[in-house]
Amino acid sequence: HRPEISTKLFYLNRKRPISETDVKRNPPPPVTAGSLSWKRCAGCGGKIADRFLLYAMDSYWHSRCLKCSCCQAQLGDIGTSCYTKSGMILCRNDYIRLFGNSGACSACGQSIPASELVMRAQGNVYHLKCFTCSTCRNRLVPGDRFHYINGSLFCEHDRPTALINGHLNSLQSNPLLPDQKVNKTREKLLI
Numbered sequence: 001h002r003p004e005i006s007t008k009l010f011y012l013n014r015k016r017p018i019s020e021t022d023v024k025r026n027p028p029p030p031v032t033a034g035s036l037s038w039k040r041c042a043g044c045g046g047k048i049a050d051r052f053l054l055y056a057m058d059s060y061w062h063s064r065c066l067k068c069s070c071c072q073a074q075l076g077d078i079g080t081s082c083y084t085k086s087g088m089i090l091c092r093n094d095y096i097r098l099f100g101n102s103g104a105c106s107a108c109g110q111s112i113p114a115s116e117l118v119m120r121a122q123g124n125v126y127h128l129k130c131f132t133c134s135t136c137r138n139r140l141v142p143g144d145r146f147h148y149i150n151g152s153l154f155c156e157h158d159r160p161t162a163l164i165n166g167h168l169n170s171l172q173s174n175p176l177l178p179d180q181k182v183n184k185t186r187e188k189l190l191i
Contacts, residue, residue, distance in 0.1 A: 041065050056082055057089070070094040105130050121148050133158050 039048045042057075043065025054061040054076045063076045069088040083095040090098070099118065103111055107130035112118060119131035119140070131140050135158035140146050147154045149163070 043067075057084060068094055070098070099125065107131070121146070121153060135161055 039060040040046070041048050041062045042059035043061050046062070048060055048062055050062065052063065054063050054066050056066055056075070061076075064074060066075045066082070066089070067073065068075060068082075068091040070090060071094055073091050075082045075089070075091055078091055081092060083090045083092065085095065085099060098120075104125075105112055105127045106124035107126050110127070112125060112127060117128060119126045119128060119142075121131075129139065132138060132153065133140060133146070133155040134152040135154060138155055140153065140155060145156045147156070147159045149159070
């Protein structure tokens with residue numbers, strides 16, 4: 001499952017671009033004398049008068065303004081890559097946490113294109129069409145209450161049946177803590 005953009009971060013000073021020597025992808029535009037004197041920050045819109053600028057996603061940033069949309073970490077401080085998906089700018093850890101790292105649907109095993117919306121449950125990623133109740137096969141949509149029991153998804157209606165048929169033995173042999181009995185998490189579409 002690929003991000004819409006995975007880009008390297010470049011620091012620039014007033015004289016020349018600075019980057020890792022092996023970085024060939026997404027280089028910043030050529031820097032000429034005076035070309036960096038009053039760039040505008042893509043984050044805050046303010047003038048960048050600092051000695052060092054950050055160039056990422058075809059824009060210039062103050063180091064303090066390029067932040068992960070989830071954890072608010074300053075991306076220039078924590079690594080050399082950042083990711084964008086669905087309008088969010090993400091650090092590597094949050095990208096993996098939100099979108100998984102396998103790239104395959106947990107139900108059908110087929111790959112999920114980076115541009116496709118997904119559903120998630122317990123760290124697994126699903127095509128929208130594959131996010132269905134294991135018993136009745138009805139599609140689960142954002143806002144539906146569902147249960148994740150021993151690796152399977154169940155709608156609210158079929159949970160009691162799932163506990164009685166087939167899944168009861170595995171639940172009894174591996175007792176769950178009281179707060180784990182019913183996973184009432186409302187999973188939402190990641191847009």
